[in-house]
Amino acid sequence: MKWVKAAVQLLWKIYFAVVLTLSLLFLYPIYLVVLNLDSQLEYGFKLTRFQAKLILLLIGIRTEVKGAIPNDKEISYIICPNHTSYLDILVLYAVFPHYFVFLGKKELGKIPLFKLFFKKLNILVDRQSPKGAYDAILKASKRLEDGTNVVIFPEGTISQLAPRLRPFKNGAFKIASRLNMPIVPVSFLDNYLLLEDSAKFGARSRPGKVRVIIHDPLFPQSNSEEDLLNLRKQCQEAIASVL
DSSP states (O other), X not given: OHHHHHHHHHHHHHHHHHHHHHHHHHHHHHHHHHTTOGGGHHHHHHHHHHHHHHHHHHTTEEEEEEOOOOOOTTOOOEEEEOOOOTHHHHHHHHHOOSOEEEEEEGGGGGSTTTHHHHHHTSEEEOTTOHHHHHHHHHHHHHHHHTTOEEEOXXXXXXXXXXXXXXXXXXXXXXXXXXXXXXEEEEEESSHHHHBOSOOSTTOOBOOEEEXXXXXXXXXXXXXXXXXXXXXXXXXXXXXXTTO
């Protein structure tokens, strides 16, 4: 019985990959147009949202969202979710209607087909280079100042101990403190249960419902080291409170 369950999970994962690839190939000519024109990047974002919703529908994943980011055109938000699965990215696009970019590792920009998205719609960071990380923070700050929301996974990478959180990095909180911009903690409750970050035969992979909790924004009080650490702690506690 265990082997049958593992085989079914593997088939679902293969089906997921096929749906993802075919939807991308079908929409790729449109992406090539809109993502190569800076004036059309928001249309590229909307198209990515459509594709994410379509993929989730076809693979049998439903989203249940509690909370929302205030629709305030005068404020940009730094969105900080926990990171437990590759599903996180699809779910982000599906549940957040307002234009955002996210910080992602530079390796994503080398994947055929996908590199167009990550190079044009998002900010790539070289996590092995202090200068690369600093440059990414500068780019994220510029996007926030220009009115774009930015998604930063404060754990930096997918937690292999989910639902336990990895230690948070300081990048998002440095930006928030320096620019006096709010942090929005986000809790993904179920993504790791539906698509486990593992290549093992029998790794969890199945359709189902994912729950997303969008917490109230956290506002920095000052541009000090003490406030940065307090903001980081508040964000971590908010996310962990429902896990």
